[in-house]
Amino acid sequence: MTTKTAQITQTYLKPQMPDVRPGDTVRVHVRITEGVKERIQVFEGIVLAQKHGKGIEGTMTVRKVSQGVGVERIFPLHSPLIEKIEIVKRTKVRRAKLYYLRDAKGKRGRLKATDLDVAMITNEQPSSEQEIEEEVAEEPVTE
Numbered sequence: 001m002t003t004k005t006a007q008i009t010q011t012y013l014k015p016q017m018p019d020v021r022p023g024d025t026v027r028v029h030v031r032i033t034e035g036v037k038e039r040i041q042v043f044e045g046i047v048l049a050q051k052h053g054k055g056i057e058g059t060m061t062v063r064k065v066s067q068g069v070g071v072e073r074i075f076p077l078h079s080p081l082i083e084k085i086e087i088v089k090r091t092k093v094r095r096a097k098l099y100y101l102r103d104a105k106g107k108r109g110r111l112k113a114t115d116l117d118v119a120m121i122t123n124e125q126p127s128s129e130q131e132i133e134e135e136v137a138e139e140p141v142t143e
Contacts, residue, residue, distance in 0.1 A: 009056040014078050018085055022047050023093035023111055029083035040083055049097045090114050
């Protein structure tokens, strides 16, 4: 049984959200309005933290270094201003919050990369039956 607030918030959730974790390098496409013009600005950086879950209240903190100055932005995951979120690189981390990267310089600021399966992360499903048949046909048959 769902409550009224859960039903209302369900309508505002974005259906195709990638599985973003701390340590991921992401490219966030943000819709910016300047006067009457609207454009898309890309913010690329490392996810330091993810807070408040993956629901309507969920946020992620993304940090990048621009011209030698660290810049952090907090993005609400399901905001209508966010056009899309791309995962560029996934790294292996052992903490949920990577705030130590704010002070880390040089080698201390590096994270170990892992293999990135983009289809698995973005939760993309084959859109048609034809694509599914093509994938099955490509698999080698072993007898």
